[in-house]
């Protein structure tokens with residue numbers, strides 16, 4: 001098996017030992033095969049909504065002789081999986097909105113027993129907000145860069161209740177203050193996105209105040225990155 005790329009390796013680092021994992025949208029099956037093969041997970045479910053990617057996961061599972069340990073399921077998200085058995089839910093390589101949709105349809109994941117590892121390809125801000133508002137504590141994040149794209153990997157535990165995170169937290173999550181090159185790069189990138197939004201809004205006189213909000217956010221995020229760099 002090829003080595004995991006940085007994105008999937010970061011996800012694997014957050015997976016708790018001895019768990020039963022569901023790798024949702026498994027595609028090639030690299031992540032779940034790695035986790036079970038390394039003995040990090042004692043059992044796994046590899047799911048995909050499309051048959052072709054699921055077949056490629058099945059091929060890898062067979063090649064690695066993991067058919068006893070990993071079950072493949074053609075399904076939408078977590079639908080139909082044995083909820084009492086799974087204590088680790090991995091959803092990587094999908095948009096933030098799709099990840100939210102999958103979690104919303106599986107009420108059983110709202111449990112202190114179930115740990116989430118999520119790697120959104122887009123709208124990480126929306127996902128962070130949704131997690132906080134729906135009872136999850138984002139306990140850790142790791143930023144990675146793959147083929148010039150920056151991503152975050154989120155680790156979250158269900159604690160119940162509902163928190164209203166501020167905009168800065170939604171944009172930077174647990175990457176703020178991390179003395180790590182990719183985390184700092186991620187912050188700078190988020191600041192630039194906010195500046196870009198402000199720039200667009202400034203074309204219209206009536207959006208000036210709105211634009212200032214985004215400029216303030218960009219300045220605050222840059223300051224956070226500056227402070228981390230100065231403390232080095």
Ligand SMILES: C[S@@+](CC[C@H](N)C(=O)[O-])C[C@H]1O[C@@H](n2cnc3c(N)ncnc32)[C@H](O)[C@@H]1O
Nearest residue numbers: 024025026027048049050053075076077092093
């Ligand atoms: C870009 S691939 C990501 C593969 C792998 N998880 C990774 O991060 O490298 C996205 C996969 O998710 C699957 N997918 C998309 N929506 C899904 C859903 N609602 N339920 C299950 N699988 C889904 C797609 O068929 C595709 O195989």
